[in-house]
Amino acid sequence: MSVQERKERERASRERLIVATARELAEQQGWDAVTTRRLAERIDYSQPVLYSHFRGKREIIGAVALTGATEMAAALRAATSAATSAADGAGARVTALARAYLEFAERNPAVYDAMFQLDGGLAFANEDTPEPLKDAFAALLETLGEVAGDGVHPALFTEVFWAALHGLATLTRAGRLPPQDTERRVELLVDRLAVI
């Protein structure tokens, strides 16, 4: 029994290694460089071992996305709670949230892509959505729900605000928007969307 447990632990540990290595490789050289051959070589196993943990490359991307969602939720909560200090609480929290979101996307582009741009085979916006993803949305909702304004459903407001942040993040990183005006865009967005 203990032998079996040890094996399960080792197997789980190897799975985490695969995910961490895939993420590292993707952040260093982009997702195109994350091939099953290279990934297998980096963890010192052969390709079929990957397929004993995941159905395919898509599921590996999905696994990276889940770890990213957990991290993002934590980062957003840390930023908003740190911003709860002086008088203008809600507005400062929303600004901090927006900045933290964009900073996460900028500092972890590959993870962000795994979450929102690539197909990781994950369910979204329904009851089958994995917990980390729901929780990341919940982290947005906690702060944004306060500034939705009268008669506006907090979830709907959060979706719109999130979409705006997502658009800024992706268009900026793809070179579609000049990066130097990001801060002013955030200010405008928060100022107009949030009802203080």
Place this chain on the structure above:
Amino acid sequence: MSVQERKERERASRERLIVATARELAEQQGWDAVTTRRLAERIDYSQPVLYSHFRGKREIIGAVALTGATEMAAALRAATSAATSAADGAGARVTALARAYLEFAERNPAVYDAMFQLDGGLAFANEDTPEPLKDAFAALLETLGEVAGDGVHPALFTEVFWAALHGLATLTRAGRLPPQDTERRVELLVDRLAVI
């Protein structure tokens, strides 16, 4: 001389055929299905002919993106000018613009991806940006510049509004946002962002 002109015409015609076929294939079966082999077979030429027109697949995507930008600019202008009728002009125009943008993205997902999600090797947000792309942004600016509000640079406002629309378009199509609330999201977005 006339012979050479005829050849140039035929060559240009074949290039348009390549771009149109790539677009058609992408809309039918997705960009993953647009392989150089399939594309070559559809136009009844061999693969190297493609490479005599374009440096690679990336440039073909870029060419599709340019045709898409021209179309989108026309669609946006058509929608806004059609909405210029009654009293509340600006607000109605902005709503029409937003709806037209999202409708274009929904009806031409492959073209939209070529423009904003895939790497078509195009320059953005600088002087080297191809004319059709600049014009598409100009079409947004024409309507959105009117509702930027005092003290807000029209271009900056347009960028923010565009990013929000882009986020809604991509997140909805990727299944990250439930599609049925799109109209309410548009209303909220226009209502909050635009200064009437």
Place this chain on the structure above:
DNA sequence: CTCGATTGTCTAGCGGTGCTAGGATACGAA
């Protein structure tokens, strides 16, 4: 302790990808 069964892993290979070198062919100019 031995031996068969199970589990784990690797080698090798399949059909596909973007892209290109080099040979064949058609064509316009002399």
Place this chain on the structure above:
DNA sequence: TTCGTATCCTAGCACCGCTAGACAATCGAG
């Protein structure tokens, strides 16, 4: 008619995601 150029295709490269089947290590029963 002949020659040089321009055009096109066949064949192939290195790489991709993925998997069948051979092999080795481990486990449990006798």
